[in-house]
Amino acid sequence: MQQFHPGEREILNIVYLTTEAVPFAKTGGLADVCGTLPWKVAELGHRAAVIMPAFRSIHSSGIEVETTDVSFAVPMSDRKLVGARLLKSTLPYGDVPVWFIDQPQYFDRDGLYGDRSGDYADNAERFTFFCRAALTAIARIGWAVDVLHCNDWQTGLIPALIKSAPNVFPWVRNAATVMTIHNMAYQGQFPASAFSWTGLDWSYFRHESFEFYGNLNFLKAGLATADQITTVSPRYAQEIQTPQHGCGLDGVLGSGHDHVTGITNGIDPTIWDPANDSKIEHPYDTTDWQSGKTANKVSIQRRFDLKLSREVPLIGLVGRLAEQKGWDLILPVLRWHLEQGRPTQWVVLGSGDPRVEFELSSLAKEFGDQFGLHVGFDEALAHQIEAASDLFLMPSHYEPCGLNQLYSLRYGAVPVVTETGGLADTVVDCNEETLADRTATGFYLHEVSPVGLDDAIGRALQLRYHDPKKWEQIVLTGMNQDWSWRKSACQYVELYDRAVSLKQGLGKV
Template sequence: MNIVYLTTEAVPFAKTGGLADVCGTLPSRVAAAGNRAAVIMPAFRSIRRSGIPIESTDISFAVPMSREKLVGCRLLKSTLPDGDTPVWFIDQPQYFDRDALYGTSHGDYADNDERFSFFCRAAIMAMARIGWSVDIVHCNDWQTGLIPSILKSDPNLPESLRKAATVLTIHNLAYQGSFPRESFHWTGLNWSHFNANECEFYNQLNFLKTGIASSDVITTVSPRYAEEIRTQEHGCGLEGVLESVSDRLVGITNGIDMDIWDPATDPNLPVNYDVTNWQSGKTQNKRVLQKSFGLDASDEVPMIGLVGRLASQKGWDSIVPLIRTHLSEQRPTQWIVLGSGDARYESELRELAKAHPNQFALHIGFSDKLAHQIEASSDLFLMPSHYEPCGLNQLYSLRYGSVPVVTPTGGLANTVVDCNETTIADGTATGFYLSSNDPAGLDEAVGRALRMRYHDPQRWARLVATGMQQDWSWTKSANEYIELYGRTLALKVTPKRTPPG
């Protein structure tokens, strides 16, 4: 099969979240299984900072954005770093040569409706020019949501493109690309498509809803999240739309790069280790981290790690009170936090770090090296998210022997097995669930974990070893996608039978 991935993010070229990890890895894994894969994305300013060579091409064209506005662009080309999978960039500086991908600290760019309408239309024109016969067009998130509708409705497209099967992956339903009705004219679609069954949602243009309504298959990044987004609690207003397409909605859990995230070979770690010697390996890594941040030197005191965005969605409304309680009551724990986000949480964490420098370490910002070191040094890793489409840090934590404490939602519920008498007995337990998503529920779950670590070291060792031996590789996820592509393509090319009568 020939599969083209359409996205706005792919590591190492552009990243704001997990979308980039998926689109920077999945295409290569699918290609390695005997398929042909390519990526098409905008030529954001960040691609030139990736350190990977970018080639010019002689392919250029113009997109008629309106009767009065014709916007030209050219294609640039590179490859994903872990293989020869080509990446094609839509180079249009007016839209994409900016400091950030989607907006600034003051909000989204005011012309995102125009920018990503252009990207959708230019990506389709690019597919018609790169010399491929495309079987599957795999769209990702709202920024590509117009593409399935355009492919189905534009009679001027090559027949090979109109016959391609479309897959849309929802990485986070909270981001939908909703714009005023007037934005519809940028799409190039006939106004007849601005209706409740296609592009219109409460008299606005909704990119994501358009993709959901017109794609052959919709996927999301974990089976549990595929169920949750059909409920009022997690549906972000689109639960009814998603329920109507439930027969073609599938959840596939994201994977991780098991070569990059491998404590036995990780070059970011002072000391490497594996499942046979994790106790000594994690202890030695902890010592180095304690020294570098000025924490009390202790092998026995458990270290609790957190990495990620500082936002209420991630459970910081529960985490900060718990950290404050542990520090004020001088409970025998150490904490290390890496992340950035809401100014409120950054300020509160800075105050805690200043007041308790021997027990609490803080790095505002991001450091890939430090993220690896925290996973290797921590005994526990907290992810009490209010919702989590998939999550990756819990998978890194399992790999590195840092026991995850999580809310049983979305991908967290699909990847972490709660520790109880049954799962301990059958050897499947890998972490701890919150009984309630609030500070008390988080405190109870952390307390259960710490009691086992202190008072039942044999069970704790079994728990860690079970997690470290889990297979959450991209190979596993890629095989599920390949199977899905095959089923989708078969349904697409099978002639529809005339209903009896």
């Protein structure tokens, strides 16, 4: 590792450990972060690389994946050696290498973590292997690593393995470790017997790190042993240190760590830009947003066979059909609007809970001229819905950061959100005060219930219909905000500097 001197900015070697990165593998926002942050940090003058599993999906990314002559074996038990080789590619932007751990037995599957019947039964073994193989791969790549940035529970064992067995991985024992929580609810908890896959002596299976109420907990292991902890918004950093949102690990965050740093995720303004978006039929900017959104609305109406109307407000939703996202609130309101013939149209893009999918499909068949549904994921359609929508709903029960509300702000689709996590950090509720000081960008639910959601939609539509000048003010305030990754990347670099400084015992930067 290079010597670091306080007050002096050095070039850092940063390796990002993740299971998802666009365009290679994606189930959620983790992929957007790990597909963008590394090259944004590299743009700031640092050296970055990504290590992730060679899931089946990497070969359909549209980016060339090369084979290498680097191979190795990882001892997974007293009698089991598991071989792997490295594949290599680069992120689409910049020159950031992506190294894939190729082990078909573990990773050549249709799903990343499971299938429609549930999680894969061998996930503890799969991701213990990934953590150990990634550390071995770093030695084969030959980097002098300054920072290991681990993301979510699947990489949580990495800081713990380094701290527990520094002589096993000597090439990274001086590297600072950063553990990012993208969603506290997903922790990677398994029976204690799964600890045997780590290769460590059972004396290390203690409550200070790996053990959690008799089980092995990947995320706890990372949080308890990482040099720095981050999460994806300042509000969520506060929330997860409370019993309500800490998912049982709030005590770990308050033990041995002064604080958790919240850094809001960014968006790529070159990809999410309504003025230069090749995925939408009618690009627009702040000077012609009204005509642009109207034209895109008509395109969406035609695609889903909705009743053609330039005036009717279009309400968009894009994302996972999961309880977290507030579908217990959305479904009753959607049904009220459709059954009562309220003057709104709705378009939903997403997949997830089969029960939600079934109810949405039933409503789409019954009210096809007012409600459009696409079950699955379609990147181009996501852009088109943002460009066409007047309102975008995200009434999440909790939301570590959220990205769709940031896309919505940029595309002039006014967000209707709950006051939680990253939603509260990025959307300003519309009221008399925020209208007067021109900071309002969306609408909060004043009560987390179907009635509260319907009320928020009603307040938004009331303003849209009866005070179009103030509605335009809200739209343009959102469109003119800067939620680009560059700002977030600078904050991460400051954190990396601090982590390296503390690791070397030089004090805070």
